[in-house]
Amino acid sequence: MSPRAYQAMLDTQDSLNQGWREAQIKNDNLADEVARLKADTASLGRKLASLEENLSSSSSEAQKLAADLAEREDRLKEVEEVLRKRDEASNALKEKLQRALLGFEESGLSVDMKDGKVYVSLTDKLLFPSGSIVIDERGKQALIELAKVLNTQPEISIAVEGHTDDQRVRSLGQIKDNWDLSVLRSTSVVRFLTQEQEIDPIRLTATGKGEFTPIDTADTPEARSMNRRIEIVLSPKLDELYQLVK
Structure with missing residues (x-):
């Protein structure tokens, strides 16, 4: 073989070797790319699966929340309807009482409604002689008219609250202080309503609050007169509402 032919063969071999090396590099690069693509694909697959799971979970949670909200x-709506009926009943009762007790307003009687309850407030001068727990005749007449309405409303609960002013009570026999006076006046009213007017005792409660819930805190005779009172609080029975909110 001539030197020229031999050199040509070497040049060809070098060229083939170089091409193989370049091809190998490209192949290695492609393998790396395939590995990266596979890794990326696997990662994306996991993310997609997680996303789908989260979406499914979120959708399920959203559906549950929507059901709970509904x-x-x-x-x-049920509770609001019960409260609407309560307020209607209380308003009707308030109007009946205002008509029945119209003649006693100038003597210190008022009828108001608050929070679904009807409040009949009677000053002590309408019900009791000064320092006494014995109901006078004018007070009895007011309670008789009140009882006429209440006996037609058996579903109404009745709370009788005694209140005094903040002046210390001088010892009056069994009456030791304002607590005593407020409680004993309250029970006098309850006793009259149950024993004389035959209102079912199970409907009534008697409480004494002394001087601690005044209407007017001013240090004047007028304010103290307003604070000395019996409040009769009338509440429609809310059995239906209690069942709803259990």
């Missing part, structure tokens, strides 16, 4: 809205 249930609460229905419950709210």
Whole structure:
């Protein structure tokens, strides 16, 4: 073989070797790219699966929340309807009492409504002689008219609250202080309503609050007169409402 032919063969071999090396590099690069693509694909697959799981979970949670919200809205409507009926009943009762007790307003009687309850407030001068727990005749007449209405409303609960002013009570036999006076006046009214007017005793409660819930805190005779009172609080029974909010 001539030197020229031999050199040509070497040049060809070098060229082939160089091409193989370049091809190998490209192949290695492609393998690396394939590995990266596979890794990326696997990672994306996991992310997609996680996303789908989260979406499914979120969708399920959203559906549950929507169902809970709908249930609460229905419950709210029921409660609002019961309260509406309560207020209607209380308003009707208030109007009946105002008509029945119209003649006693100038003597210190008032009828008001608050928070679904009717408050009949009677000053002590309408019911009792000064320092006494014995109901006078004018007070009895007011309670008789009140009882006529209450006996037609058996679903109404009745709380009788005694209140005094903040002046210390001088010892009056069994009456030791304002607590005693407020309680004993309250029980006098309850006793009259149950024993004389035959209102079912199970409907009534008697409490004494002394001087601690005044209407007017001013240090004047007028304010103290307003604070000395019996409040008869009338509440429609809310059995239906209590069942709803259990």
